[in-house]
């Protein structure tokens with residue numbers, strides 16, 4: 001990231017652009033404060049569900065003069081893509097919580113009796129959750145002074161096979177728009193068409209409909225259009241398909257392997273800008 005705002009803590013990275021596009025990168029962080037790390041079952045489990053290499057994959061967003069907001073803090077500490085009130089993203093279905101107690105696969109993250117209590121969760125919220133959302137709100141407000149219409153693009157990835165969360169193998173592209181509520185259908189339609197024209201499997205508002213970032217920031221009536229793209233990891237890394245171990249996950253980033261998918265992502269972000277500028 002460039003142009004870090006000196007007033008923000010080191011872990012919160014804000015690249016201020018002028019284009020009508022805010023790129024949110026909430027889950028690539030691997031930093032865990034020592035006092036929390038000591039309570040965790042394993043350093044590898046604590047980072048297993050990071051959105052590995054997504055900040056590198058979308059590095060080109062800076063060339064589009066997008067605003068990029070990223071936290072370096074691990075989602076294991078607190079997940080900035082969950083409702084801070086604790087309400088589940090998918091009531092009745094398996095998911096992970098605001099301060100997750102398990103990995104996606106269901107392995108306990110904490111040593112026995114070491115999971116955070118309500119006071120500790122509130123502290124993590126003040127320290128790490130609120131500043132991330134304040135940064136997103138501040139950047140949206142700044143850009144709204146320049147542009148009538150903005151796109152907020154929330155970047156994610158997940159392993160292709162996680163039986164606890166979904167059956168079978170996840171499509172490579174999973175577009176979430178809070179079931180059509182977080183952005184204009186024309187934007188969703190264009191992004192879906194670009195995903196499909198890449199020849200990769202694509203789902204829209206399937207297992208992943210958009211998390212708290214998409215749901216809370218998308219206000220199409222006010223000119224703020226939010227969408228989430230959840231990529232299955234095999235689309236950009238040589239992912240082991242099946243259970244993973246410390247020896248096999250994460251697969252290192254390989255720019256040549258990721259290049260075809262990155263090209264599609266470039267077209268998608270470009271289309272977001274065309275949409276925002278045309279809607280002026």
Ligand SMILES: N=CN[C@@H](CCC(=O)O)C(=O)O
Pocket residue numbers: 027051081082089156157158176207208209210211228230
């Ligand atoms: N890789 C991360 N995935 C998102 C999915 C949000 C959703 O369920 O739509 C997350 O867990 O926050």
